[in-house]
Amino acid sequence: MNVHEGTLIATGLRFGLVVARFNSLITDQLLAGAADTLRRHGAADADLDVYRCPGTFELPALLRRVAASGRHDAVIALGAVIRGGTPHFDFVAAEATKGVAQVAMEAACAVSMGILTCDTMEQALERAGVKAGNKGAEAAAAAIEQAQVLRSLAGARRAKGAR
Ligand code: INI
Helix, strand or coil: CCCCCCCCCCCCCCEEEEEECCCHHHHHHHHHHHHHHHHHCCCCHHHEEEEEECCHHHHHHHHHHHHHCCCCCEEEEEEEEECCCCCHHHHHHHHHHHHHHHHHHHCCCEEEEEEEEECCHHHHHHCECCCCCEHHHHHHHHHHHHHHHHHHHHHHHHHHHHC
16 A cells, blocks of 8 residues: 655745735734744744735735745645624635635645634634634644645656656
8 A cells, every 4th residue: 555645844845824914913823823833843934935915815816826936835825704793704704715725726836724714803812822723833734744745746756757
């Protein structure tokens, strides 16, 4: 049986972190959690590029451009959509998640999603490092693993072509 899976070693990998400014109280914590995880797994600070966009709605468009730049092994989308009294939440959350999924299907690099969709600010805080982990950290770990499994596929292709 040949099992192919990515390691959690980030040494030598480059990451693009795309962060929404809206709800920055939360998204700054997601960014801190993601950067901490990448560094703890061996990424160099100089290999982390942070790009900011106005809100989560704008995330997929910037993420797509960052992924297409070819500068990174993985790109990570970080945003927080918090329900208010209007249906705006549903539109922003749906478009952002669809958009990130579309980028993931088209990109040559790994794409991971650390977008919180919560009913309340309290729930969002809980998922941004207070009580229920940090969604940015989770997204960073997923980005490392996916980048490594994609890398092993690319390596296998090169090895086959060389024979
Ligand atoms: N953007 C967010 O990132 N989170 C939200 O909760 C949010 N809500 O609820 O309004 C939000 N709206 C702004 C949106 O992402 C765009 O920036 C805006 O519509 C301009 O295109």
